[in-house]
Each structure stands twice: as C-alpha cells, then as structure tokens.
Amino acid sequence: xxxxxxxxxxxxxxxxxxxxxxxxxxxxxxxxxxxxxxxxxxxxxxxxxxxxxxxxxxxxxxxxxxxxxxxxxxxxxxxxxxxxxxxxxxxxxxxxxxxxxxxxxxxxxxxxxxxxxxxxxxxxxxxxxxxxxxxxxxxxxxxxxxxxxxxxxxxxxxxxxxxxxxxxxxxxxxxx
Amino acid sequence: xxxxxxxxxxxxxxxxxxxxxxxxxxxxxxxxxxxxxxxxxxxxxxxxxxxxxxxxxxxxxxxxxxxxxxxxxxxxxxxxxxxxxxxxxxxxxxxxxxxxxxxxxxxxxxxxxxxxxxxxxxxxxxxxxxxxxxxxxxxxxxxxxxxxxxxxxxxxxxxxxxxxxxxxxxxxxxxx
DNA sequence: CCACGCATGTAATCAGTTACATGATTGC
DNA sequence: GCAATCATGTAACTGATTACATGCGTGG
Numbered sequence: 302x303x304x305x306x307x308x309x310x311x312x313x314x315x316x317x318x319x320x321x322x323x324x325x326x327x328x329x330x331x332x333x334x335x336x337x338x339x340x341x342x343x344x345x346x347x348x349x350x351x352x353x354x355x356x357x358x359x360x361x362x363x364x365x366x367x368x369x370x371x372x373x374x375x376x377x378x379x380x381x382x383x384x385x386x387x388x389x390x391x392x393x394x395x396x397x398x399x400x401x402x403x404x405x406x407x408x409x410x411x412x413x414x415x416x417x418x419x420x421x422x423x424x425x426x427x428x429x430x431x432x433x434x435x436x437x438x439x440x441x442x443x444x445x446x447x448x449x450x451x452x453x454x455x456x457x458x459x460x461x462x463x464x465x466x467x468x469x470x471x472x473x474x475x476x477x
Numbered sequence: 478x479x480x481x482x483x484x485x486x487x488x489x490x491x492x493x494x495x496x497x498x499x500x501x502x503x504x505x506x507x508x509x510x511x512x513x514x515x516x517x518x519x520x521x522x523x524x525x526x527x528x529x530x531x532x533x534x535x536x537x538x539x540x541x542x543x544x545x546x547x548x549x550x551x552x553x554x555x556x557x558x559x560x561x562x563x564x565x566x567x568x569x570x571x572x573x574x575x576x577x578x579x580x581x582x583x584x585x586x587x588x589x590x591x592x593x594x595x596x597x598x599x600x601x602x603x604x605x606x607x608x609x610x611x612x613x614x615x616x617x618x619x620x621x622x623x624x625x626x627x628x629x630x631x632x633x634x635x636x637x638x639x640x641x642x643x644x645x646x647x648x649x650x651x652x653x
Numbered sequence: 654c655c656a657c658g659c660a661t662g663t664a665a666t667c668a669g670t671t672a673c674a675t676g677a678t679t680g681c
Numbered sequence: 682g683c684a685a686t687c688a689t690g691t692a693a694c695t696g697a698t699t700a701c702a703t704g705c706g707t708g709g
Contacts, residue, residue: 302667303569304669310576320688331565333566334568335566337669337670339671342689362688363687363688364688365689381588382587386588389508390508390511391566394626395508396483396486396510397556397557399487399490401622402616402618403489403553403554403619404554404557404558412557419564439648444574444575447571447574449640450568450570450571450637451571454630454634457629458626461626465622465626468621468622472615480696494660494661496659496661499660513698514661515697515699515700518660518661519662537659537706539661540660540661
C-alpha cells in the first residue's frame with residue numbers, strides 16, 4: 302500500500318522516471334523505502350491510470366519521466382493527515398545481534414566491525430546529501446527532515462557499533 | 478528468508494510457542510522483526526520438519542512450545558558467519574517527512590508531535606526491557622546488544638522529532 | 654455460565670523478489 | 682563495432698497480510 306505513497310512522494314518532490322526511482326531506492330533511499338524496478342514500473346502505470354501522476358514527454362532511450370497531478374497531491378495530503386504511520390520494521394542488524402551469543406567473540410567482533418564500516422560509509426553519503434539541499438525550496442525543507450532523520454539514526458548505529466565492539470571484547474571466552 | 482532466522486534466533490534464546498513469538502513480534506520486537514501469527518505457525522512447522530527446532534511437551538490450551546536443536550544452532554551460526562546482513566529498510570516516518578511540504582506547517586506539527594509521543598513511549602518500554610536482562614547469561618548478553626541498538630535508535634528518533642517540531646515551526650506560512 | 658484472552662490454524666489475496674527479455678545510446 | 686550503462690518491461694514464484702474458523706481454560 303505504501304509503495305504508491307513512496308512513488309507519489311518522490312514524484313511530487315520533482316519529476317522522475319521509473320529508472321531514477323529505482324536508482325534512488327537502491328542508493329540514498331535504502332533506509333526510507335526500497336523496491337525493485339520490476340515492482341516500480343507497473344505501479345507507475347497504475348498511478349498514471351488513476352491520474353495521480355502524468356507522463357511527461359518521452360525522453361531519449363525510451364525514458365518516461367512522470368510528474369505529479371493535482372489529484373496526486375490531494376492523495377498525498379489525505380494520506381498524511383488522515384492515516385497514521387506504521388512503525389513496524391525489520392532490522393537485520395538488530396536481529397543478528399540477538400543471535401550473536403551462538404558464535405565466538407571473535408566472529409561477533411567481525412560482524413560488528415563490518416556493521417560499523419557500513420554505517421560510517423552511509424553516514425558520509427547522507428551528510429553529502431544534506432549539503433546539496435536548497436532550503437529556499439519547500440520540497441527541500443521537507444527533504445531536510447527526512448535526511449536529518451537518516452543522519453541521526455546512522456549516527457546512532459555508528460555509536461552503537463563502536464560500543465558493541467567494546468562490549469563483546471569483554472565477553473568471557475568460549476561463552477557461546 | 479529471514480523469518481526463519483528470526484524464529485530460530487528467538488527459540489535459541491529460550492523455548493517459545495508460536496503464540497509467544499506472535500506477542501513479541503507485535504510488541505517489543507516491532508523494530509527488530511515482525512510477522513503475523515498466520516505466517517509464524519506454518520513456518521514453525523516447516524522448521525520442525527527440518528529438525529531445526531523440536532516440539533516440547535504440548536502445554537495447556539493446545540500450547541506448543543518449541544526448543545532449538547543442535548542442527549538449528551548450526552544453521553544460526555552458518556547464517557551469522559557465512560552471509561552478510563541486508564540493510565535495506567522501510568521507514569514510514571522518514572517517507573512521510575519527505576512529503577510534509579504538501580501540508581500546512583500546523584498539520585506537519587501534528588504529525589511530528591504524534592511521532593515524538595510514540596517514540597518516547599517505545600523508548601520507555603525498551604529501557605524497562607534492558608533492566609530485566611540477566612547478564613550472567615550468554616543469551617542475555619547478546620540480547621543486550623539488540624536492546625541497546627533499539628534504545629539508541631529510539632533516542633535518535635526522539636531527539637529528531639523534537640528538533641523537527643522546532644524546524645517546522647520556523648517554516649514560512651502557506652509555503653505548501 | 655459466559656466473556657475474555659489464550660492458542661493454533663487454513664484459504665485467499667496482495668506485496669515483493671527473481672529470472673528472463675528487449676532495445677537505445679554513449680564512450681572507447 | 683562492441684561493451685557498458687541506460688531504460689522499460691513480463692512471468693513465475695516466494696513472502697506477507699487479511700479474512701475466516703475453531704477450541705480451551707480462567708476469572709468474574
């Protein structure tokens with residue numbers, strides 16, 4: 302249900318093609334929303350069929366950028382003001398942490414160091430994104446909220462991973 | 478694929494029934510993993526069929542607690558050491574933030590205050606969970622990692638929501 | 654004795670992923 | 682000319698949710 306809203310949100314911010322969205326879902330937006338191109342393309346067609354978005358002139362290489370319609374913006378507003386957010390999440394880092402007692406402290410440390418590196422890299426990317434925002438634009442002022450949320454969560458993940466590495470190092474040997 | 482691992486992780490920590498797991502998925506574990514009971518029950522049967530978990534004596538009211546097998550623990554270890562974690566996530570709070578420019582600053586504020594209250598409440602619950610851990614147990618030392626991750630992320634969400642409320646209050650009127 | 658929460662399950666549907674297919678443009 | 686990347690799509694399958702169904706045990 303919310304893939305629709307993710308697509309509307311992105312296209313409302315600026316016109317985009319399915320390919321653009323696929324790239325973002327696979328990159329900077331990985332912590333917000335993600336979907337495979339094979340799910341994105343048919344959903345865009347459905348949204349266009351309901352007049353929530355509209356195809357702009359087809360570009361080169363068969364590129365099809367969409368823009369939001371008035372009806373699409375109304376749908377976004379109804380979603381934001383009329384429904385409440387679903388907070389359920391699936392976090393594999395947290396899940397794996399609960400199972401770490403089954404492996405050696407050394408192996409647990411390997412996992413945590415990998416997590417630390419991953420989140421540090423993501424944090425760098427997210428900070429770069431923040432610097433690229435133009436806060437005279439309403440869209441970018443809203444995007445700042447989303448990006449700042451990402452930054453604070455990534456900072457939390459980095460500090461957690463640093464703490465966890467120290468913590469696991471103090472576990473008794475052969476405790477698994 | 479990872480529902481299996483979530484079930485194995487929980488059952489490895491302590492024997493549990495499908496009902497127990499359903500309750501946890503709907504409560505404290507909402508930020509780690511979640512699934513509806515209708516998905517949990519058949520998956521537990523499949524895991525039992527593969528000897529990764531084993532049914533203990535059936536309890537009252539048809540209750541069926543499962544415990545982990547040696548093969549199940551081996552499967553967990555193989556997962557932790559042989560595969561890397563999937564970091565993709567769907568975060569509706571972040572998604573909605575990107576769309577907030579389409580509604581009035583007052584409505585945006587309503588949304589953010591609701592988020593703040595939700596995350597404060599979850600943070601209280603998570604801290605209580607942390608206090609209940611018995612750190613002489615290897616399972617609980619690992620659980621501490623997961624719980625601490627949850628706490629730090631919730632703290633990040635609370636501080637973000639507080640900041641975002643201030644930020645939105647400074648948006649120009651009628652900017653949507 | 655009956656309402657409520659415990660406890661497990663099936664069937665139908667919807668969301669999401671994987672495997673496969675195709676063609677256009679750009680840079681070397 | 683050809684490899685890499687851009688760009689869109691379909692079909693089959695797996696994961697997840699919704700709607701429905703059933704019975705047990707405890708407390709009032």
